[in-house]
Amino acid sequence: MTQPIDIRPATGRLGVLTPGLGAVASTFIAGVLAARAGLTVPIGALSQMAHIRLGERDEQRNPLIREFVPLAGLDDLVFGGWDPISANVLEAARTCGVLEERDLNAISGELESIVSMDAVFDQRWVKKLDGHRVKQVTGAWDQAQALVEDIERFRTENDCERLVMVWCGSTEAYQEVSDVHLSLEAFEAGLRSDDPNISPSQLYAYAALTCGVPFANGAPNLSVDLPAMRELAQREGVPIAGKDFKTGQTFMKTMLAPGLKARMLGLRGWYSTNILGNRDGEVLDDPENFKTKEMSKLGVLDTILQPSLYPDLYGNIDHVVRINYYPPRGDNKEGWDNIDIFGWMGYPMQIKIDFLCRDSILAAPIVLDLALFLDLAARADQHGVQEWLSFYFKSPQSTEAGMPAEHDLFIQQIKLKNTLREWMGEEPVTHSEA
Numbered sequence: 001m002t003q004p005i006d007i008r009p010a011t012g013r014l015g016v017l018t019p020g021l022g023a024v025a026s027t028f029i030a031g032v033l034a035a036r037a038g039l040t041v042p043i044g045a046l047s048q049m050a051h052i053r054l055g056e057r058d059e060q061r062n063p064l065i066r067e068f069v070p071l072a073g074l075d076d077l078v079f080g081g082w083d084p085i086s087a088n089v090l091e092a093a094r095t096c097g098v099l100e101e102r103d104l105n106a107i108s109g110e111l112e113s114i115v116s117m118d119a120v121f122d123q124r125w126v127k128k129l130d131g132h133r134v135k136q137v138t139g140a141w142d143q144a145q146a147l148v149e150d151i152e153r154f155r156t157e158n159d160c161e162r163l164v165m166v167w168c169g170s171t172e173a174y175q176e177v178s179d180v181h182l183s184l185e186a187f188e189a190g191l192r193s194d195d196p197n198i199s200p201s202q203l204y205a206y207a208a209l210t211c212g213v214p215f216a217n218g219a220p221n222l223s224v225d226l227p228a229m230r231e232l233a234q235r236e237g238v239p240i241a242g243k244d245f246k247t248g249q250t251f252m253k254t255m256l257a258p259g260l261k262a263r264m265l266g267l268r269g270w271y272s273t274n275i276l277g278n279r280d281g282e283v284l285d286d287p288e289n290f291k292t293k294e295m296s297k298l299g300v301l302d303t304i305l306q307p308s309l310y311p312d313l314y315g316n317i318d319h320v321v322r323i324n325y326y327p328p329r330g331d332n333k334e335g336w337d338n339i340d341i342f343g344w345m346g347y348p349m350q351i352k353i354d355f356l357c358r359d360s361i362l363a364a365p366i367v368l369d370l371a372l373f374l375d376l377a378a379r380a381d382q383h384g385v386q387e388w389l390s391f392y393f394k395s396p397q398s399t400e401a402g403m404p405a406e407h408d409l410f411i412q413q414i415k416l417k418n419t420l421r422e423w424m425g426e427e428p429v430t431h432s433e434a
């Protein structure tokens, strides 16, 4: 028997803060409120729906995860967020058009009462949006301090025992790590000198971590994927996770690629294209913002397929990803994949996927799981990158900077569940036992 670690109980209220109150955040909040009112069940959320096997197969111990680990309950969640456009969550939900009016009606009062705080927003990073609910504070240092004040005011006004923050804001323009990101000292100097390489999402992350608030990044921009933020997370003893929610096409990719590899089938090319018409699609219509997303989506195949180990099978792959903004489709994205594979004696075959998915319907349960699991990690005194949450991300951050991340969905799932087992003093399930 392994020793359980100490985890403080989930007493009191947990505030869930989202920079960005758009399609994903409003769908997430609406779903939790509807589940709380008994109008729906939280489909897609492991924290609510999944069981976890404990011990040997024939022991028949399969509790729900939420009964096995001390998670905050849905009734204890309080929501808040910032947005430069949406006035409140009801307006956001209606504008993005993910949920039907009949589903919003029953909870419309609660949704409307969640009013956006003015955002720290800079159009240089999101050219396609014209924000007007924006803080009038100038200078990166003062903007970060204004966010800290928002966080602490929210904590007090809502009587929250703990807070978590999940970035649900737009994808920012592509950016490489620069000198200002390499240490906390350089970053704080950059805040004071208003360094142009510090983006708004980094200001939210900095503010959250200095307030001891765990931070998850649902978009592909750097935010907490920076040496300075890792250092800050360690110093403050706060868990972080990122980046870019793994929802539609990449979710499919990280399910299929491990299967092809498991059977030693070759891959010659993978062409992925998407049409979507929501605000996210509009933002990604700008080449600089698309590049951030493209890099995130392109990364997955190489680490799963290991071309250097398998040059005959995966040494020559054309991997292409396209996203086109097509307004009639709204949030109901269509993702096509053409996959050129080959088998015995090199004979070619093709797989076609046409995934008519609803982006925010897939992302909402991820926000819930990340909020609850990051809060659990904080109560378990876990600091820095939470690699066991890679399951939820297209570009997972690894614990050690520079260490290759794990992309295989099934390995990620095993790691997630084994982490929970180990924390609770149960043996990990390796499948070599009965």
Ligand SMILES: NC(=O)c1ccc[n+]([C@@H]2O[C@H](COP(=O)([O-])OP(=O)(O)OC[C@H]3O[C@@H](n4cnc5c(N)ncnc54)[C@H](O)[C@@H]3O)[C@@H](O)[C@H]2O)c1
Binding pocket: 019, 020, 021, 022, 023, 024, 025, 082, 083, 084, 085, 086, 096, 119, 120, 121, 122, 126, 129, 167, 168, 169, 170, 171, 172, 200, 201, 218, 219, 220, 244, 245, 246, 247, 248, 278, 279, 280, 283, 359, 360, 362, 363
């Ligand atoms: N839906 C998915 O399946 C999915 C998957 C992976 C990643 N993502 C990412 O999640 C994020 C949210 O997606 P969405 O569909 O809700 O997009 P959305 O455009 O509907 O919502 C994003 C919101 O962020 C706001 N925003 C922009 N800059 C901000 C700032 N500086 N501070 C606060 N708010 C800001 C925008 O006004 C907008 O309302 C995007 O970055 C998207 O790329 C979504």
